[in-house]
Structure formats: structure tokens, C-alpha cells
Amino acid sequence: MKRITHLMLALTLVVFSLSSLAKEQEWPEITEDGLQRVHDARLAVVYITPGADLGVYGKVMISEPSVAFKKNWDRDMRSRSASKLSTSSRVNTTKIRKDLAQEFETVFTDKLSSGGYDVVTEAGDDVLLISPAIVNLDINAPQTSGAGRTNQYVRSAGEMTLYLELYDSVTGDLIAKALDRQVDREHNEVMTWANSSTNKAAAERILNGWADILLEALNEAKAYPNPEAPASE
Numbered sequence: 001m002k003r004i005t006h007l008m009l010a011l012t013l014v015v016f017s018l019s020s021l022a023k024e025q026e027w028p029e030i031t032e033d034g035l036q037r038v039h040d041a042r043l044a045v046v047y048i049t050p051g052a053d054l055g056v057y058g059k060v061m062i063s064e065p066s067v068a069f070k071k072n073w074d075r076d077m078r079s080r081s082a083s084k085l086s087t088s089s090r091v092n093t094t095k096i097r098k099d100l101a102q103e104f105e106t107v108f109t110d111k112l113s114s115g116g117y118d119v120v121t122e123a124g125d126d127v128l129l130i131s132p133a134i135v136n137l138d139i140n141a142p143q144t145s146g147a148g149r150t151n152q153y154v155r156s157a158g159e160m161t162l163y164l165e166l167y168d169s170v171t172g173d174l175i176a177k178a179l180d181r182q183v184d185r186e187h188n189e190v191m192t193w194a195n196s197s198t199n200k201a202a203a204e205r206i207l208n209g210w211a212d213i214l215l216e217a218l219n220e221a222k223a224y225p226n227p228e229a230p231a232s233e
Contacts, residue, residue, distance in 0.1 A: 033174065042213045043162075043180040052175045054166070054221035057128035059118040061169055065104045067097040070138040077142070091142045100134060100160075103200070104207055108132075111211035117218065123169035130214075131165040136181070143196035157184040157202035162210050182206045 027045055029037050035047035074093060108130070109119045120127055139158040161181040167174055184202040 035174070035177065041178070042216075043178045043210075045179040046176065047178070048176040049174065053225055054128065054175065054218055055223075055225045057126055057218070059120050059124060059127045060112055061120050061123065061127050061129050062105055062108055063129065063131045065101040065132040065134060067100050067134045067137060069093060069097075070136045073138060096137075096139070096142065099200075100137070100203060103203055104132060104134065107204060107207040108211045108214070111208065111215055112218075115215040115219065117215075125170060127169040128175075128218075129167040129169040131167060133163045134160050135163055136161045139199060141195075142199065157199050159183040160203070160206065164210075164214075180210065182209065 027037060031037075031047055035049050038046040038048055074091070077091060113119055123129070137158070137160045140156060159182060161179065164178045165174060166176045184206065
């Protein structure tokens with residue numbers, strides 16, 4: 001419960017931080033909980049606990065991801081679609097959130113497993129707990145249901161932002177956290193047909209990119225252990 005509360009509070013800060021990131025590009029070097037910023041990371045913003053060593057973890061446990069749409073997304077979508085969709089058409093946001101959460105778990109489980117990490121469901125001394133959230137989800141042309149469905153064409157499927165926290169699964173200590181916004185590749189002047197399949201493919205591209213980055217970070221930690229990390233008993 002404590003970890004869930006911490007994550008929800010953090011997500012509230014993320015919403016404000018995203019606007020700060022876009023306007024000022026300013027982030028503190030040290031967070032209030034003592035984590036230090038890493039500047040050469042492949043993700044937009046990364047913080048890690050001084051002396052922490054991710055290389056000691058050979059297994060991972062993935063918490064169920066939470067998914068949240070961009071603020072006022074549903075209202076704005078209805079407004080944009082008013083002239084194209086009948087009142088019988090609707091977007092099932094609950095299903096979208098559930099499907100994206102499941103896709104996250106599938107992609108990260110497959111990627112980490114293929115990279116040599118056991119994905120487990122119980123805490124342990126060598127188990128890293130991954131606590132993810134997708135926020136500011138913005139789908140430009142979601143699949144609708146009902147008789148009023150129409151084909152929609154877009155240059156980009158949309159965007160989403162990852163907020164990730166890494167914990168020691170036994171102690172519950174926060175080791176690192178990261179924030180990264182990704183926009184689906186744009187097709188320049190070419191408009192492409194959007195549907196549930198193309199939207200899923202776009203989400204998979206972004207999720208695979210994030211999973212690759214995490215796997216690379218874990219592998220680098222094993223190859224180059226942190227000399228400041230406390231020795232394991």
C-alpha cells in the first residue's frame with residue numbers, strides 16, 4: 001500500500017513535471033528523496049540512488065502497470081469526432097487501458113526473459129521490482145464501436161509517457177526512477193489509415209524501445225558494477 005501511494009503521488013507530480021520539461025527543461029540534480037540525476041541516460045529524465053548497483057539483480061518482478069489518458073482526452077476526442085461519428089459510436093477507454101497494460105507486461109516480460117532475466121512473481125534477494133505507469137496517453141484515432149464507425153487517417157498514432165520506478169523487492173528501497181515521453185513516428189505528409197491494429201503496432205514500437213533501454217541498463221550494470229555499492233553478504 002505504501003508503494004502504491006508513493007506511485008500515485010509521483011504520478012500527480014509527473015503531470016506537472018511534463019509541462020515543466022517542455023517549457024523550462026529544468027530538473028533538480030538531487031530529488032527530495034536523495035536520488036541523483038543521470039545525464040547520459042537514453043531516457044529523458046533518470047534518477048538513481050547513490051551507490052546503488054543494479055548488477056546484483058538477476059531476476060525481475062513487474063507490477064501491474066497503471067495507465068492514464070492525457071487530461072481531458074475523452075472530452076477533446078468527442079469534440080474532434082463530433083462531425084464524423086454518430087452518437088452510437090464510443091471509445092472504450094477502460095478496454096484501451098487494460099489492453100495497453102497487458103501489452104506492457106507482455107513486451108517487457110518477453111524482452112527481459114530473452115535477455116537472460118527470470119521474470120518472477122515473488123520477492124527475493126536478487127529480484128528487482130519494476131513499478132511502471134503509462135501517463136498522458138494520447139491516441140489520435142482510437143478504434144470506436146457502434147454503427148457510426150468510420151475510417152480515420154493520421155500522420156501519427158499518438159504519444160505516451162513512461163514513468164518507471166525500480167525497487168529492491170525485499171527492502172522496498174527505491175533504487176531508481178525515470179520519465180520518458182515518446183511520440184509515434186510521424187509519416188510526414190503521408191496520411192495512413194488508423195485502426196486498432198495500427199494503434200497496437202505503434203504502442204508495441206514504443207514499448208519495445210523502452211524495454212530495450214531497460215535491458216541495456218541492466219546488462220551494463222552487470223558488466224560494470226558500481227564500486228561504491230555495498231558488498232553483498
